[in-house]
Amino acid sequence: MEVQSKNEVNGLPANNISNLCLKDGKVLASIRNSIVALDDLLFEFEYTPPIISFDQMFKNNEAVHYFKNMDFKYNENKIDIRLNNVSLTSTNNKFIRYRIPNLDSTWIATSEPVIRLPALKPGKYHVEASGVNSLGTESKPLNIEFKINPPWWQTAWARILGATVLLLFGNFILLYRSKRIRREEAVKRNYLGQINKINDQ
Numbered sequence: 001m002e003v004q005s006k007n008e009v010n011g012l013p014a015n016n017i018s019n020l021c022l023k024d025g026k027v028l029a030s031i032r033n034s035i036v037a038l039d040d041l042l043f044e045f046e047y048t049p050p051i052i053s054f055d056q057m058f059k060n061n062e063a064v065h066y067f068k069n070m071d072f073k074y075n076e077n078k079i080d081i082r083l084n085n086v087s088l089t090s091t092n093n094k095f096i097r098y099r100i101p102n103l104d105s106t107w108i109a110t111s112e113p114v115i116r117l118p119a120l121k122p123g124k125y126h127v128e129a130s131g132v133n134s135l136g137t138e139s140k141p142l143n144i145e146f147k148i149n150p151p152w153w154q155t156a157w158a159r160i161l162g163a164t165v166l167l168l169f170g171n172f173i174l175l176y177r178s179k180r181i182r183r184e185e186a187v188k189r190n191y192l193g194q195i196n197k198i199n200d201q
Contacts, residue, residue, distance in 0.1 A: 031055075031084045050087040050094065052131035052139040055113070057081050057146075070146040074122050077148050081115040085131035085139070093134035100127055122150035 019030040026037045036051050057064050058080040059072050072079075087094045097107045098115050102125070115129060124147045131139040152158055 029086070031086065036084065036086050049137045050085055050131040050133045050139045052096070052129060052142045053084045053086070054142065054144065055082040055084050057144075072146065072148050074149060074151040074154075077118075077120040077122075079117040079120060079125075079146070081117070081127065081129075081144060083113045083115070083129060083131075083142070085113050087131065087133035095132050096129055097132060097138070098127055098129040100125055102126060120148050122148045122154065 021028050029036045031053070036053055059076040060078050061080070083096060085094055085096055095109050095111045096113060096115070097109050099105060099107045100117075102123075109132075115127065117125075117127075125145065127144040129142045129144070
């Protein structure tokens, strides 16, 4: 029986792996909170693309459960996304590229496996990320979506309510002014009527 050792030299980030097992010709690696399936034959190829996977998400430095509730409040707008970038070629000189197309189509590269998004405005966000190994080979893209809700006073309902209140208030002022004008005219007519009566007498 031949035993082969696969470690950091082959590109496995051994310091991040908590468990490894072989099943149906695939190597299953447990890396932090996720499991990555690797074909055992991939270890023999030098230009194997890296594998990027989602690890953890934080809002205002507080961990959140991804896929459960991706709607955040307007003041929960400091988002950190931690990723796993598993490269089979080398652990050195690998990095992550990411972009948010609806904000900027430019790709940003970082050597840290963390995407930091501070002070985001309310809106829907779509983050595209990919891992790049030391040879420049890129992983399949990873897509992450989340939403930051506006404060209640910036919602459509608040705007409709505000417009309704302004219309009602404007209508109330117009009615009050027209009543006052009619009352003043009635007083004037009464006064003129009394003057005419006195003149007739």
